[in-house]
Structures are given as C-alpha cells and as structure tokens.
Amino acid sequence: MKTTFDTHSLEVNPSGAGYIAVVDGKNVRVQVLRADAKTGMMELSIDGRRVVAHVSADKAKRWVTMNGQTVMLTKTSGAKRGVRHDHAGGLIAPMPGQVRSVAVKVGDLVKKGQTLLTMEAMKMEIRIQALKDGAVTALHVQQGQTVEREQILIEVEE
C-alpha cells in the first residue's frame, strides 16, 4: 500500500506478523505491539525501537503525536498540491473571522503594502494588504461578513 503525505511517499505492506515499510528505498520492519482506537494510540516497534504514537484522521488529514510533538500530514494523490496561499492575484483569509472593514472597491488602483481590508477574530485585528501594485478586480466579501480560513477575499491584478 503506497501512501503520499504532502510531498513524501512511503509504502507499507504486511509481512508475517508485522509490516515492512519502504522509505527512501530502504526496508524498515514495523510491528504493531498495541493499539487503542478510543485514544488513537499505537505502540509500534520500528526497526526494533519502541515508538508510541497517537494518530487521528479527518478526511485526508492525519494528526500524529510522538514524543510530545505533533505534526499534521495530508494524504495526497501523489501529485504536488500546494495550499492556496499563492492563488493567482487573490488574497485569502489567513484565519476564520469577521470582516471588520473594507477600504477599497472594485476598480481601485492599489499599491503594494496598502491595507485593503481588515479582519477581526477572537482578540486579533488582521490587515489584509496588497502583495503588489495593481487594480482590484474582484471583491468577494463585505463588512461584517463571516469568512472561513483560506476563503478568497479580494483579487488584485497587475
């Protein structure tokens, strides 16, 4: 079974009472010593080392805690699929929240660094600023509107 997480791939196949993981062309012997679905806990033997992990899944996302450190992995089809931070000229919401004010309208010319709109969430005020000089070609939100993380707010074209 081949799995790709973000840009890394590995293959895990059953082998005897355990598994063989193929990582960077090397074979690693893995055994499941214990597992508890209630807590997502797995006690593994990886190459003879005892490793305790907690794993959770939400659709393609996998959260893994090991040795007190947590990482979030995303299962992909294998093709590189970045997050949408660089979506054409669109500026996205870095967090969920509410649009506090909109300083521009469609057609306005804006300068790099100019504040286009402000958001507020919990105790933070966030300014959405132009990444480059250009013109506002689309405005997808209005004042008071609730937005999701990574929602496109406004688009600026050079």
Next chain:
Amino acid sequence: MKTTFDTHSLEVNPSGAGYIAVVDGKNVRVQVLRADAKTGMMELSIDGRRVVAHVSADKAKRWVTMNGQTVMLTKTSGAKRGVRHDHAGGLIAPMPGQVRSVAVKVGDLVKKGQTLLTMEAMKMEIRIQALKDGAVTALHVQQGQTVEREQILIEVEE
C-alpha cells in the same frame, strides 16, 4: 418495549420526540436531551426533572450510576430467577480465588458450622463451613485449584 429488571417490569415506548415510560400503571414522559456512547452518559428529562445517568451493559446486566449512586440491574425474561446461593446441598465460592486447603473427603460426616475447606483471594482467607449436619457427597475442587465466583465447591447431603 417491555423490559424486566430482576423482579420489576416497565414499558418504554416512543412518543413524539421522546418516550413514554409506563411504571406501576402510571405514564411518565421521558426525553433524551443528550447522549454520549463513549462514556455511556445520558441526560434525560423524566417528568420534567433533569437526570444524568451513566449506563453500561454486559450481556443481561445493566450498570446505572445516578447522583453518585450505582446500581446493577439484570434483564430477565420476566420469570423470577434467583442467584445460585441456595443451590441444593452444594456450597459455592462466594468470590473468585484459590482453594487453600480441603479439610474433608467424600463420605465424611460433618457438623453444621464445621470448616470444610478454606479459600484465599487477594488478602482474604475465607472458610467454607457446613450449613447443616450431613455427609460429604461430592468434592469438586482440590487444594491449589483456582475457582470462579459461584462455582460449586463441595456438596453435603443430610
């Protein structure tokens, strides 16, 4: 749906968004306000009173904790079915444990109150004594043997 717990019966039927429980001929309105299978927790409204219960099940047994008090109920077919404490002339183990010593053999005449065998479990020594005068007709265990709760150990007939 009619259920009998030990010697008590009650009927619970769906009714609108909740249930009607029939207890001792009286109708009681019940609603499930919240339930969490992970903890066996149910928040109920019984006749308008808010009641929080934790319930677990093991075969016919139901454990219920309410207001910090726990009871164990046994679902029965409705016919009274006692536990086996009064099994004919047989003496049963009151707890799981190990037979420490056997003081009699089959055919021995014994007096009421005489110690027939001793058990030990955890930090307790328990003497199994004759409930009546009689003769030992069967001995089902030997020294060192592990026994389960309610297992018949020895039989005495008048």
Next chain:
Amino acid sequence: MFSKILIANRGEIAIRIIRACRELGIKTVAVYSSADQNALHVQLADESVLLGDAAPRESYLNAEKIIAAAKQTGAQAIHPGYGFLSENADFARAVESAALVFIGPSAASIRAMGDKAESKIMMKAAGVPTVPGFEGLQSEDEFRKAANEIGYPVLVKAAAGGGGKGMRVVNEESELSDALEAARREGLNSFGSDVLLIEKYLDKAHHIEFQVFGDKYGNLIHLFERECSVQRRHQKIIEETPSVLLTPQLREEMGKAAVAAAKAVNYYNAGTIEFIFDPKISAFYFLEMNTRLQVEHPITELVAGIDLVQWQIRVAAGERFPFAQDDFTQRGHAIECRLYAEDPSTGFLPSTGVLLQYLEAAGPNIRVDSGFSTGSEVTHFYDPLLAKLIVHAEDRASAIRKMRTALSDFVAHGVVTNIDFLQEVLKHESFAKGEVSTRWVEENFGAWGAAGVSTDAMIAASLADVVFAGATLQSAVSNETDPFNPWNQTHNFRL
C-alpha cells in the same frame, strides 16, 4: 450562603466555577450561545439557559438576557468569570439593581479602575508608583509632544482597554499616527471609548502582578505575585509564582503597594494589581488593576493554599475573611501554561476545528482546567484557549521538569496548538534563568517553525489507516442505524 448561582461565562472558567459551587452545595445555572449547546459547562451545570446566537453581543455579552435568565431560574447571584461582562461596571450595577448579588467588587470599584487614565491619577494620589506618561490628551499633536517628552519607544493604549486590546507600541514618530488610529478604533469597537493615554514603553520590562483579596468588612490582603512576562501579542502564555526576580523585601514593598492601590478604591473580592517591573533598577510601576478573577489564578491557589473561587462566593455572600496577611506564605513553585488553539509558526494565528482527539496530562500535582473534550468544536467566536495546564512542585527546576513532562503527555488533534512551542520556551536557557521579558517571545521566536515530519510519523499515519480501519467502518455503519444517536461525532477518525 446562596442556594443557586448563575455563571455568566463559558469554557474552562465556567467549569471551574461550577465545581466550586458544587463543593459549597450550591446549585448552578449555565448560560450558553447556540454555538455552545454541547459545551461541557452546559452539561456540568444543574440547569442551563440558551441566551442566543454565537456572537458575544447576542449571548455572553448580553446583560439583559443574562439577568433575565437568573431571575427566571431563581438564581440569587451571578459569577461573571473573566472576560465578557466581568469588568463591566454597568453590568455589576444592573445585577445589583435586579436584587441579585454580583460576585465581584462593587460597580464603583470597577468603574474607578476601568479607566486607565483616571485610575493612574488615583494611584499617584495614593502614593503607588506609576509609569511616566500622560493622561487626558486629545489631538495627535498633543500625543506627539508627549511622546517626544517621554522619549521613544512609547505605548499608546485605550483608557477603557484591557487584555492587550487597543494597545500599540510606537518605536518612532513615523509610526505614531497609525498607532493612535488603530488603538482608538480597537478601543471604540471593544470598549465603546476612544480615549487614549500614552506612557513610556519599558523595553526589557517584566510583567509582575499581585493577587489581592478583600471581604466586605475592610479586610484586604495580598496573596503574593505572579510573574507573567512570557507573552505574545501582549497576552500571557506562561505564568509562574514566585518570581525569581523578587527579593523578600521587594515582595513586601510591592505587596504593600498592591494593597494600598486596592484600598484606594474600597476594593473587595478578588482582584489583581498589575505592575511593570524593571529588573535593571528593581523599580516597579502600577500598570492597571483587573477587577475580577484572573485567568492565571490557579498558580496562586496552589502556592498560597487557598481556593480563590470559593472565597469569591463566600465573600459575596457576606462571609468575613478569617485570614490575615500573616496567615499566608508561599510554598513551592507553580507554573501555568495556556494551551491555545493557535499556530505559532504563522504569528500565533488562531486555529479552529473539531477536536478529533483530546487527551489531557495527568499525575500528582498536575492540574488541568479545561472546557473541552474529544469531539468539542473550537470556533472563531471565542477565545481560542483550550486548557490551562498547571503544575506545582517543590522548586522552580522541578516545576519546569514537571510541566515539560505534562506537556509531552498532552494530545490535541484537529486544531493547531501551541504545545510544541511552549516546550521550546520552557527548555530555553533564558527561561531557565528567569530573564524573559514581555517582548522576549517576538524577539526570539519570530521565525519559529514546527518540527519537521519524521519517517516514524509517516509510518504511524500509514499504519493507523490499516489498524483503525474498523473504527471508520463503525462510524459509517452507525450513522445510519439510529437517528437518536448523537454521539458518533466523538470518534477520533472522521472519513
């Protein structure tokens, strides 16, 4: 004593107060917004009242609805917790006008301390040292002159503000105009007032606060300090007591100043005097008073040996404080870490989502004050505080070790948390030395990134799909079996 109390708050502090009430034999009423109908504080209370929509002004900030809920349920007193209406003098007055008891100080004390400018003037009069600065300025020009006189960097802040809102550091004159505008806007939005004050910004300053406590009969004591200098965005993330910076003599001086400050406003119930402390010259200045229970009150409870929330209720019910200053000593060392749903690698942006898995640390002298469990949702409507992890040990080194062990036992999946970041702070040499000042986090962790993905983690993630396949199947099956079955969301696997 009261027989029923309404708790006008949510999350961990509502639960903390419910527990205190239960131990005192008092029934509790929870209030909640539509976003919180499955929240733990609602489940734990004896009864609960829906206030309205998720937006705070429709629910936890809506004084009228809260007072109506108290009257409707027969509660005799309202505990405001912290945040929301806890420092709103109008609310405190409205509660008393409705013949209910406000569990906190008098409305007059709140009002007096609520205005940062007015309170500063009062403190000067009471002989409490304050930060060099000016109050009562209006025009940008006046602020510019004041800033030049004080010398940059300066701090402009909303007079009605608190909790890091409506506050801006100004490093040079060119930034002043924007800073004034931002602070005014935040002040207006958050506190309904755009009045600002300006004062010297102390660069390597420490934030050291003193807990004070008084009954309604004029008995007022302090319960020692809390060092709260580990901050990001002007908000605390790690607090501890005692502070390594204070000598016994300095502690006594500051404690006396704290009591004098509280006495100046006839204070009763729990409150906190915040000081700015300059370790270079061992000078301290009154910053503000928080006229309520503080988020970080547990470390004081552990080191001073007192249940502050129970005493808040007892004092509100008219009990006399049976203790005197000399009855209290500091024992051991306590640290609190605030576990936030936020991403330290993106400037501590809040993170929202459903908690797929939530396992708290446990063990002797480890306390977790939390409002979440597996399946809870972290929404953007409220503060992203997941839990307060508090430890108590014989000395500071042991407390740090205990905290690091406890942090490594905590599992929270579904939102990005600051747990790994807190570990980095705790193992930093500067923290070990107690040299951390309020700007230390931004100066040292600006480019902080989470740990990379290890091969082990990928192997574990791959195998989880195999090993826990049954769980996902269950979830799929059971969703269709019973419409009265609201608990499937608690599974840690969601596909």
Next chain:
Amino acid sequence: MFSKILIANRGEIAIRIIRACRELGIKTVAVYSSADQNALHVQLADESVLLGDAAPRESYLNAEKIIAAAKQTGAQAIHPGYGFLSENADFARAVESAALVFIGPSAASIRAMGDKAESKIMMKAAGVPTVPGFEGLQSEDEFRKAANEIGYPVLVKAAAGGGGKGMRVVNEESELSDALEAARREGLNSFGSDVLLIEKYLDKAHHIEFQVFGDKYGNLIHLFERECSVQRRHQKIIEETPSVLLTPQLREEMGKAAVAAAKAVNYYNAGTIEFIFDPKISAFYFLEMNTRLQVEHPITELVAGIDLVQWQIRVAAGERFPFAQDDFTQRGHAIECRLYAEDPSTGFLPSTGVLLQYLEAAGPNIRVDSGFSTGSEVTHFYDPLLAKLIVHAEDRASAIRKMRTALSDFVAHGVVTNIDFLQEVLKHESFAKGEVSTRWVEENFGAWGAAGVSTDAMIAASLADVVFAGATLQSAVSNETDPFNPWNQTHNFRL
C-alpha cells in the same frame, strides 16, 4: 542520578513511580505477569519485561526473575513499591549483591523491623512506648497465661506479618486456640514464619502513623501524622491528615518518638511508624514500622509539600536531604479514599470483572492515583484496589465536601465497588466528629446494603438499549473486520 530504574510492582503505585522517574529524566522498566500484559503500567514504561504467570510467586514475588530483568535491561536500581517484595530483607540484599541499588532502606533495617516481636523489644530499649504484651512465647498454654495476664480482648499476630494478614482479635479464652492456629497458618503461608506475639487489643483505638524520611548521611525527620482509623478487615479505606485528635504538643511528642524509633534501626529512605492511639487517655504506643512507601503517602505529600517518591529515588542515588525538621509545616487538610472492587453488602468480598466504564473524578486539588482504565480487567490474583482518590483543601470540612463531590463524579461499572459505601462513611456524624476508631466500620455498617433500585435507574437502563443500540452494532461489525484490532474490548457495551 540513575539513568534507568526497574519498578518491581504493578497497578497505581507502579504508575506513580514511573511518573516520578519521567520527571527526573530517568528511563523506566516495567515488569508484568501474563495477567497484566495490557496493564497501564506496562504501556507507560519505556520498556517492559514479562516475568511469568499471574500467580505472584511466578511474577511479582519472584526475586530472581526481577533481578535478572534489571540486569538484562541495564537498569541501575529497583523500586519495590509497596506490598510484594517491598519489605523483604532478602530481596533488598539480593538486589545490592547484584550491584543494583534497592530504593528503600537497608536490608538490615528491614530485617530489624520485619519481626514484630524483635522490633518491639528494640523499641522498648529505645524508650518508645509499646502496647502491653509478650513476645517469644511458644505453647498455647503460654499464650493462654499471657492473655489472662493482659486481659481480654487480646490480639495475636504473626511476628513477620503486615497488612492485616496473620492477625486475629481474641475476645474470650474459647476463641484463643482457633485464632492462634489461623494466625500461624497465615503467617506461614504469607511470610514463611509462624512465630506469633500477643498484646492488649485496644478497643476504641485509633491508628495514627507518622511518615519518617532519612538520607544516607544520618539526617532523619518526620513529616507528620496520618489518621488511618477507618478500616474494614484490619485494612484502611480512608486516611487523612492532620488528625483531629492531636494537639500540637502531642504531635511533637509522637513525631520525636517516630524519629527515635527509626534512628534505632539506622533508618534511611521513606518509612512509616504506626502508633495505636488511645483517645481516652491520649496515650500512644508503637505498633510497627512499615519499611517502605505507604499506600496513603499522597496525603502527606499534599499537606507537607514534598514529593516522597522523587525523594526516595534521590536519596537512594546518594543525594543529601536538603531539608531539616523545621522546614516542614502542615498546610490544609488532605483525605484519601481507597476505591476497592469489593462489595460492602457481603462483608467486603472482592469483586472481579472487566471495567465496562471507568470515569475518574477531576478538578482543582483532586488527585487520582489509578492503574485502571475502561476495558481493564480486575482479576482475583491481586489486590482489588481500583484507585486512590485524594483531595486537598483548606480545612477538614472543605476536604470532606470536596471528597464527597469527587466520589459522586466517579463512575466504575463492571465490578461492584465501595464508592457508595465510602459516601455513607463520609457523611456519618461520627466521621464528621473524628470519633471513628478502628472497629467502627464493623460496629456500624454490619448490615449495610446498597441503595435500592429507583424507577429513574430502570428508565435509564431501558433507554440505554435504545439510544446506544448503534454502539453494540459497531462492536459486532468491527470484530470481524481486522484481526490486528485489539481495541474493541474498550467499548462500554458488551452483548
């Protein structure tokens, strides 16, 4: 300091020790029997070694296997916990002979205190008051004469005994013969010796013990008392500190006697001096010394502000005790309840089974030392202690209220527990007054029965089948999907 320690125990105390090691940066090795392969202490340790079959002599009492496991894993020291080999002088010596460190007192101290008869003679010599009685008797006739001289009731007990085993109260001469036989047999079976001693049985006596602690350099202090009078079958179920019976003067006297007793055997590490206390005449008598960590050590930790287990390890590693007697004071009041899998309505017979549901109480100043979780099995091989529930509060009344709230939050299904019974004791007037002596439970709760079944409980049980029907279905489905899926047993519904 050690880098790796083997813990020669199981259950809550093994977990308590693992946690202490982790905070000290020490790796841990768990040992376990075949009955305990899924036990929590095995999961929490860094590595683990299977000793053998469930029977203690094949596993936790097997000194050779344990020492071999320590050598094999590279552990440098062995912590014995309580029970099992903790008071076995031969084991302590064997550990030292294997070039490992025994975390406890010297083998010589254990041996000196292990014989109740010899130690009593030694204590008399050291000027420590002892219970009137005789040692060194052989024939039944000698015991009969001694009993008559002392006056009934008398107590016969195994000289090598402890923990309530090999001990019999004799109320009249006719019972003496049977009692001697039973005590001899239990002594022989449990401790390998049938030597007995006889002493006055104090009727309304209290059991008050003192914690002592010493380093290897002759520093020896006491850490105050624990009142342990609430007992059934000579075993404690509720312990608290301070004792309401002790005046400051009496506490000082008893503390001095405790230190003198420990000094008489050159004691180091943690130990407990048990006294019988007669409240009618405020007299105290040395009963025995437990040369190990005590089950109820947490209440001392909370009230004295010290981590006894960490200090056991530090002292064993050669650290000098940095404290003196005067550094310690008692703060607040702590109570421990032992939650047992046992049925109070059948004379406290142990109950075994799988924990269908196990939810611990939580909250500020509530500590749970436990070795179980949902799905754990309680077997008849070992002590039926489920958990120790410990609370700390400002005073005794608050502590009792906190304990009662915490007990009512505890849920343990699948075995019969003593939780409801503990509630009855805690709300009893005699307990509130502190009048409970060691025979109080049997005198007052002989005919105790659990609460009757309420209509509400039946309604809840009926509805659970409807509401949780999905859960049982899941279990049925998932059992067949994956043979590598060992977690299905954790479901709280088993059909």
